[in-house]
Amino acid sequence: MSELLRVEELIKHFPAKKRGGLSVRAVNDVSFTVNEGETLGLVGESGCGKSTLGRSVLRLVEPDSGRIFYRGTDLMKMRDLRKVREKLQIIFQNPSGSLDPRMLVRDIISEGPRIHHRNVSRQELQELTGRLMREVGLSAEYAECYPSELSGGQQQRVSIARALALDPEFIVCDEVVSALDLSYQSQIINLLEALQTERGLSYLFISHDLAVVRHISRRIAVMYAGRFVEVAEAGELVKHAFHPYTRLLLRSIPIPDPQCGRRGTAAISAGSVGIGQAPQTGCAFADRCKWARASCREEEPPLREIAPGHFAACGLV
Amino acid sequence: MLGYFCKRILLIIPGVMAVILLIFILMSFLPGTNTARMVRYADDPREQAGSLSLLQQYGKYCYRVFLHQDFGLNDLSGLSLKKDLLHRTGITVRITVISVCVTYLLGVPLGIYAACRRGRWQDSLLTSLTTFFSAIPSFCLALALVIVFAVRLRWFHVIPQDPKDELIPLAVLVVIGAANVAKVTRAGMAEVLEKPFVLALTSLGLSRRSVILRHALKSALVPVFSIFNTICAQLLCGAIVVERFFSMSGLGMTMVRAVSSRATTTLLGCATVVALIMSICSVITDLLFVLVTPSLRRTLSFGSSMRRRGGRGKI
Amino acid sequence: MKRKEQAFFHNLVAITALIILVLIVLFCVLYPMFADTTYWKISGERLQRPSLEHPLGTDNLGRDVMVRMACGGRITLSVAFCSGLVAAVTGTVIGIISGYAGGGVDSVIMRLMDAISSIPSLLLAIVFDYALGMGKGYFLFGIAIAGIPPFVRLVRGGVLEISGSAYAEASRALGARSLHVIKEHVVRNILPLAAIQTTTSMADALTICTILGYISVGINPPVPEWGALFDTGKEMLRAFPHLSIVPAAAIILCIICLYLLGNGIRDSLSIRGGAA
């Protein structure tokens, strides 16, 4: 499986709103690779920078520095991204927010081809949107509707159809199923998996729900305060999690089975008032970590390989 | 906070000077009148008539206005503008200030009442009334009131003689102002009442009255106070029309006569006074805005220390 | 799922408002052509009662009131529509520039708009008319400029909200340049808002224009204008109230129709969500 996308030392800081405030270090020196037809899962709490990372990879948000190699060519050096844009697409979380409320479904799906091939005829567009809608499981009658007339699951299918219109190779799925109900969640996941096998797509699947990510991705990266704290193969990560934050994450997920769901009630009392700014030096998780040592607070632990294909960034290695 | 407001008050002077400069420039395009001596002063030596350039005249005018309140000579009567202008301004300011206060006293409760009855007939009635009264010109309203009260019911004289007759002009201004304030209050309050914290407070057993008047109102007043500036501007326009309709010799009438008789000095004087009034209004707007917005109050040092001292003291 | 789009023509209220407006405009344009007298010719003795010959009677100089109302209407309505449109076009353009440029340009424009909206629009019109030559209609620009700030704020808000939205980001991801995003998404979503604001600013312009006519600024006496007609009619209020009531009624009717038209446009352009 040849390498499709390689990201090296990607950094993105947002300037502080208030004068003298700390700049928000959304993405802090992140590197990873995605092979063809593979899904890389990305898990993390809200505010850990996973959405910013997803957008920075497509340069929808301009990263401060770093290199993004797509099939060998560095996207950061390219001035005109139009050609590459066809191959790299994104699907958003909020189904109704990511579709223009005043545009018909037919026009939304055909926007991609209309941008790239000016001279495509109405008849061809009609046929293309019909095929795409069948592929994502939308009946043709919805073509003439407004997005507000569709349910959440159907709107998400329209987003997927729009992304597929330009035959992409890599799709960033930013919390695609988080806003959907349980039954539509599994419908969309099955659809994504079917499309992956059919079209050989590779995904960067971003979500805060580890169970969903575990189901769909082959390798999973756990992100905290803008950095990768652990990267491993899905089953390996769930069974032998090493980094304290990953273990806390696994422990916190409520298991949908009463027998083994009844753990103790060790209410971890809340920390100090307000959202603590991640410490500037040392491991960002040091404040919440039970086994934090003095060394953890000084230098940031790099990602080290603790087992074949299993990386962790922790001072205790 | 105090430093912030001193700075704001000091900003008024440059603001008014900017307006004067704008008018001077506009005047210089004036076809026909010699731009050499736009402003006639009492102590103007005869021979020095045309020598001052535009900028020198502007400088002299500002110096005279701000330090000696000397607005120059009235082109028609040759009398000093100062006494005449200040008297006229007094009349207009008195009407405007009273109507602004009554506007807010009337408009805010109306807006709240309409917002609390969202979706029911009271809300749609009040909404259409406020839209109607805030749209029509003031003289149409004045005409309606005069016909009903003065002509038909004969309660008031058409031309106000005794103080009782000043009620109709005030009523005209208040109706227009209250319509605008009520419209904004209703919109602001309706938006706040949709917010989840109103439902949360109700579920904790607070009475509907305290939820609306103590909690929701505080957040809803932010837009209401931020349009204080526009309301003053509107009522000032209304005052000009009302003075004309009820022939009360206020600032507006002076300006209109100055325009028709091409009295540049008087017009300049009136414009300066209006600019002064509007600058004061915008300072008041900022004051009201800061009082209502908690976050702003906390960042401005004076506010937080005041709250701590006025609060519980040491627990 | 049948297309549930509430076409403008099903909205009875808006239709009647549009018809009334069209009738008024037609009356103002056509009536003087057929009437034998003109607005300045004295065609009978003064202050006649409304009769067949003079449907609205004559004013204090003996001129036919109906003709003067029609000619006055031409001026008032043309000023209102022109300054409304001028304010709409300039305001939208400035709004888009301010929305897209952001940073320094944006704050300068917004400060300018705050300054303009703090100056009473009447004063602005008076100064414009006085400074740029009496009676040449320069007050039109004063009214238009006073109408620009609400447009700029509306359009700027729309542009900021839309260009920041997920669907604009999605089309950027599809490779669209900002020009395409503006054409495809911004205009389509801003148009309805701008249409509604246009009718509102036309109504405001009508108000200011009639006020100017009333305080006899900008229009020289012989030329009829609804505000001026109201002013001349005011003196004979007790004896001949209709001389002021008719212009006032015409003004109010036009303003109401403009507002109803605006509401009609808003209802028909807002999308009816079908899904529960």
Added chain:
Amino acid sequence: MNEHEILLEVRGLKVSFHTPRGIVQAVGDASFQVRRGEVTGIVGESGSGKSVSAYAILGLLAGNGKAEAGSAVFRGRDLLPLGEKELRRIRGSEISMIFQDPMTALDPAFTIGKFLTEVLRSHDRTVSRREAWRRSIQMLTAMGIRTPEDVMRCYPEALSGGMCQRVMIAAALLCGPQLLIADEPTTALDVTIQEEILSLLLQLKEKQGMSILFITHDFGVVARLCDRVAVMYGGYIMESGSVEQIFHSAVHPYTQALLRAVPRLEDDGDEPMEALAGDPVDLIHPPQGCVFAPRCPQCSEECLLKRPLTADLGDGHTAACHFVREGGGIHV
């Protein structure tokens, strides 16, 4: 099983909203109970009417909503017909509620201290300001907040999601209510913070015998917290019973389909997830027969025509489906 006394008994609740597009039948027929010292969960997808049922109990329905039928008996008194005055006395002191998005559930213009003291004093005027401030701090400490004095003095915008939710729970428990209604309190929070809040609620149940009506769409949370469960769809209770009955011996096709659709940590990604086809119920024109019929894999002729009655399968386990017979067992 039911040695605990029944605190709240909801029978045949029917709620509808009058909207310009027609009358929305948000809740068709909901019956559930909350026992003292137990957590009863209502599970369902969005639009299933689970939140509406809770709001109807406390009379917090939106302007155009109305509880048309049924009863909600709380300690012997039916709440639905009560007027605003009596309901106000019950809200906060006997039944309290916490909401989904904690950051927007607090009034941004008031400090936490002023908010808590006002809640306390609105129920009991005799309490002095100082006493109210002290009890508020005491309650915040009980909620696991280590620096209550600082929290009392700051504005909601300075607090994190988890912290706001703790303040909301403190406010809800300030006047010692018997029943706490929680409307998806942890959905908007991160998983780690959610675990803290769930443990806190479990502590309240075990240590202070607090009974909770918990509304959620997450089956993991149900397994973690609830003793009894009611599964809702399209405004009707599909199945209800104890947690073990629902998770291990569910009979209703909808419950079974949902349980299969829940993503579990231990299953690897080979076989595709069990997906439930079809679209949400149109609540303005609800189907004549069973609301789940259009999406039900075992849908029969009878399901489309007649709405199934709730059959009791014994030991508190009930289900509303034509394939379920009284006394247990599935009639195929």
